[in-house]
Amino acid sequence: MRKSFAALVLLPLLPLIAACGDDDNGADDAGAAEPELVQVLVLTSAGGEVAPTPYLVEDRAQMKAYVRTFDDRDDVAEAIQQAVTDAGERDGDLAVATVAIGCEVPEDVTISEGADGWEVGPEKAPTSKVECFAPTTSIALVELP
16 A cells, blocks of 8 residues: 555656656756847937847957947947947847948848858848938847757
8 A cells, every 4th residue: 555655646756757867858958058149229410330140249349340330439339338338237149230221220130151151141132212311220139058
């Protein structure tokens, strides 16, 4: 009788006990994290060029090269620095990419891993007949695994 009572108590716990050693669920794997959009920065008359390649924020050389492509370098650098501060502590790497220049601001971005590394672009290419006084530059701040 004692053995069958122990079996009845342990039976509901078997799935939990079996899962204890299972690390294949991906929830705790650092490599399993998905890239995500942190924020889209919108700067008026900043210039620059649309490019899908993200530049790592923590890499000073990459950030210097990225900011150099803009007409208003100081404002761009300041906006990125503020966005990184606002983003707080992150597990992945923060990176920036210029996703659009014009009158329309993309609502979301796609982040994909291509043959040459990560690529960031607008989810839907802005196609508007809206005229604006000054074009805006949309910079995506993303977290990469």
